[in-house]
Amino acid sequence: MKIQFKKRKSKASILNCIREDGSVTWSQIHPNFEVHDLAHYAVETVLGFKKAFYGLLSDGFNIEDFELQRDKRPEALVPANLPPESLQTEHLVNLLLTDLQSGGEHLNLIPTLKEILTREGLPYPNGLNTDSLAEIQQSLNDLLAQWEALGEDETLELFFVR
Incomplete structure (x- = not known):
């Protein structure tokens, strides 16, 4: 799937996803929410997740x-029905964003994630360790740098492979 982030400064930026069958889903991005969506991309691609946000879009x-x-979502997207990796990703993305907002104070992300997942009754994701976490953080930093470097109406294009 081709993922396009179109940067617009005078109005909301756009997230556009073109599936392999040619169908499209798109949305205006709430201000500063592109960081959240880019974090999803970093987590899902580094960990090889196929059933989190971009996998579900695909x-x-x-x-x-x-x-x-x-109560209005498709049944499969009600939180109780989401695949575990979708929920794991959301928790990890939220921790990554908290870490970014705190200036990289490193909130002991792995122990904190383990605690959250245990409390939520979710398994710990296979493949997440200090090395893969560092890779996710580097990927996110690279994506954010690419996003920041874009001018008005320029597009960051990424690919999600199923």
């Missing part, structure tokens, strides 16, 4: 499906 769900109130 499967045919639409971006706006995730934005609906929980």
Whole structure:
């Protein structure tokens, strides 16, 4: 799937996903939410996740499906029905963003994630260790640098392989 982040300064930027069958889902990005979506990309690609946000989009769900109130979402996207790696990703993304906002104070992400996942009754993701976490953080930093370097109406294009 081709993922395009179109940067616009005078109005909301755009996330556009073109699936392999040619179908498209797109949405305006809430201000500063592109960091969240780029973090998803870093986590999902480094860990090889196929059933988190971009994998679910690739499967045919639409971006706006995730934005609906929980009782109006497709049954598969109700939190209780989401695949574990989708929920693991969301928790890890939130921790990464908290870490970024705190200036990289390194919140002991792995122990904190383990604690959250245990509390939520979720398994710890296979393949997540200090090395892969460092790779995720580097990938996210690289993506953010690419995003920042874009001018008005320029596009950051990424690929998600199933």
